[in-house]
Amino acid sequence: MSTDELYGMPEPTAPPRRNGELAFDEPWESAVFGVTLGLCERGNIRFEDFQRRLVEEITAWERGPRNREWSYWTHWLAALERELAARNLLGSAEIDAKVSQILHSYTHAEPHGTHEH
Structure with a gap:
C-alpha cells in the first residue's frame, strides 16, 4: 500500500490523526499498523481486501x-485477523497466540522514558 492510498482512505476507515500525523495511543497499535503495511507491501494480503474487512468491522x-x-x-486488528484467517496465512489459534504474545510484550515493557540510551 502506498502513502497515497493510506491518505486517500475514505471515512470511516481512515486512521485517526493528530496534527496531521497518525495517532497511536498504545505501542501495539503502531505495531499492528506496521505489520499490516508490511503484509500489503510483500503481497501477502491486498490492501483493498483488508480495507473491506475494516469497513465491515466498523x-x-x-x-x-x-x-x-x-x-x-x-477494529483494525480484528480486520487483519479476519484477513489472515481468510487467506489461510495463520489459523485462528495461531492468530490468538501471536496477538496475545504481542500484547503481553507491550503491557510488560518498560514505561516509555525510563530506560537509558
Whole structure:
C-alpha cells in the first residue's frame, strides 16, 4: 500500500490523526499498523481486501449496542485477523497466540522514558 492510498482512505476507515500525523495511543497499535503495511507491501494480503474487512468491522460496531467503547485500532486488528484467517496465512489459534504474545510484550515493557540510551 502506498502513502497515497493510506491518505486517500475514505471515512470511516481512515486512521485517526493528530496534527496531521497518525495517532497511536498504545505501542501495539503502531505495531499492528506496521505489520499490516508490511503484509500489503510483500503481497501477502491486498490492501483493498483488508480495507473491506475494516469497513465491515466498523459497520458491525456502529450497528451494535452503544455501550461499547470505540477503538479504531481494535477494529483494525480484528480486520487483519479476519484477513489472515481468510487467506489461510495463520489459523485462528495461531492468530490468538501471536496477538496475545504481542500484547503481553507491550503491557510488560518498560514505561516509555525510563530506560537509558
